Each structure stands twice: as C-alpha cells, then as structure tokens.
Amino acid sequence: MLSKHPLELPQLRKFSKEEVAEALRLSIIAELDAISLYLQLARYSDDEKVRKVFEDIAREEKTHVGEFLALLKNLDPEQVAELKAGAEEVRELTGVSVPGDDPPAQETIKEDETLKKLSAKAREIIDSSRRLRKVLEVVHVGRGVEAFPLEEVSAEEVIKSRISKMVLLSELSTQFSIKVRILDYWIKTGIQPDLAPLVLASTKLAFAEDKIILEGDLERGWPGLLTCKMSIKGELSDWSVPGNPVADISRAVKRLIDEAVPPPYVLLVSPARYADLLKYTEKAGVMELERVKALVHEVVQTPLLSDEDVLVISVNKYMIDLVVGADTVLDYLGPSADEHLYRLWETLALRIKNPKAIIHLTKK
Secondary structure: OOOOOHHHOOOOOOOOHHHHHHHHHHHHHHHHHHHHHHHHHHHOOOOHHHHHHHHHHHHHHHHHHHHHHHHHHHHOHHHHHHHHHHHHHHHHHHOOOOOOOOOOOHHHHHHHHHHHHHHHHHHHHHHHHOOOHHHOEEEEOOOOOOEEEEEEEEOOOOOEEEEEEEEEOEEEEEEEEEEHHHHHHHHHHOOOOOOHHHHHHHHHHHHHHHHHHHHEEHHHOEEOOOOOOOOEEEEOOOOOOOOHHHHHHHHHHHHHHHOOOOOOEEEEEOHHHHHHOOOEOOOOOOEHHHHHHOOOOEEEEOOOOOOOEEEEEEOOOOOEEEEEOOOOEEEEEEEEOOEEEEEEEEEEEEEEOOHHHEEEEEOO
C-alpha cells in the first residue's frame, strides 16, 4: 500500500499547483492498488454476497480513479499530451483504438474563463497602481529566470565597466481568497461580483513593487534608488519658500549633465513635496510644477517616499532598467474550506548600471 509520509507534507501552508498534481497522482496509485486488492478478495471469497460487495467497491474505486484523472488532466496539460501519445502508440502497435475524451463540460470551460478574467482584472489594477515601473525601461526575461547580468560603468578618465556580476531576481507575492458561492454566482449568471480581495491583493503587490524599487533587496545583492551608496547626494532646501524647488531641481539636473548622464530625467517626490510644487510664484505667475517640468521629463509622486527625500534620476535604459521575470502571475492554489485560494506573484530586480544617474536630495 502506498501513501505520503506526513513529514513530507508542507507545514502551515496549502498545496501549490504542482503539489496538488502530485497528490492526485498518488491518489490514483492508491485507488488502483485498492481495486487490485478488492478484486483479489472477491476471487478468493466463496460467499457470493461477500464477493458481490468486494466487486461493487472495486467498481466505485474505478470511478474515483476517473475523478482524480479528470482533475489531473485539468491541472497538467503535459499529462494530457502524454496520455494521448500513449493511446496513439497503442493504436499503431495493436490496432486497438481508445475512445477519445468527452468534450469538456460547459462548467469547466466557464471556470477556466473565470481564472483568465481574474488574472486580467489583477493585471489591470496593478498596472493602474504602479508608479515607478511606468517611467523605467523594463526588460522582460521570462518566467523561470533566476538571475541576470549587470555591468556597472565607471565614468573616470577612461570609461569602462567597473563591476560585472549576476543580479538575483527577487520574488514578490500576496495571497487572497474568494468565496466559493461568489464564483459560483459569477459562473452561473455571468455577472461579475465585487472582487474586493483581488483588488486589495493587487494594490498590495503594486505597492510592494514600488517599495522594492526604492529600497532594493540587499539580501539578493541589489540596491534600490534610495539605498544606492554610490549615488550622488545633495541637500534639500525648504520647499515652502517660493523658488527653492526649481533651484534644487535645476542644480540636480546640472549635476547629471556634468556627469555625462543622458536624459530623460524624472523627479520622484512624496505627496507633500508634490503639493509644494502646486503653489504659484508671485513674480512668474506660474506654478512651481510647470517650471520644474521644463527641467525634467516627468514628475512622479509616491507615498513610499518620505518628505525628507527627493530623487532626480535618469531613466535612460543604459543607466537604469528594471528586469522582470514572472510578470503579474495569478496561480490557483485550490479550495480552502468555503473559499478558493489564489496567489499573485512576480519576480524582478532593479539594475543600476551607473549610480551617478541618481541624485538623492535629503534634508539636513
């Protein structure tokens, strides 16, 4: 008899999709073993009533095999292809034709479409909630990539690569659940319900992405825009005084030009500092924001920046870019009590190729 050792089961978490598939395979093996046992017991039983009971139970176990196999086919497309290839090989060798699978039930089709709709909704919310990815050059390397090369340049008398290393991609994830009855209602009626858990989880992942771009992941070997030690540091003046924001940003842009850092330049500020830019200057008669926009390509406000920090960066792809592996992936983890559990995740790393492309202004 075969079973899963309890020490091999995951602790304090639900099965992943791959682990669910493995559990289904083990269940099929156990059911086949049970069928063999009951049929053997039936053959060795002289009592007809007892024999009928064993044979009836064996038939029930065969039904269970079909149920587990149907679930496995839904989770593992590769398994479906292997089963079809095996059936074709049997047909070629023996001439025995295996009946094809029944067409998928309408319910199953709708459930698959529901997962696609949830994934599309999550991506829509995350795209609208992101702040920093929108202004950075994004390099998509695909799901499964764990690391990507980075070459930092040195702008000395002879310009050359100073450091060449591999940057490990960091994983961000969040889980959420939706009531079974809510999805059943969606499948039956086609009316999209309130998906508050998905909305909150998507927003949380978007904020986590912005945060790691700013702070980096030093454990994985890469700094963020705020934590880059080699960036150029400067003093932030009092922006409540008219003209000071423009003066600070103009000095930062001049420093980038002096360091031969190419545009476009982007200003990153907190909501409070952004509010300072909405004030009108008495002499010019225009908002500080309009004057600042004449110096930089874009102004981005993010609540993840403190009021004491302002960043002026070059988003030229040869200076800084964002490497993305798995991009906003939604996985179905399986049922949990009266809910369906999902995991939303992505992998990424910020590559700062030239630290001098970052001007970090702070209050002293």
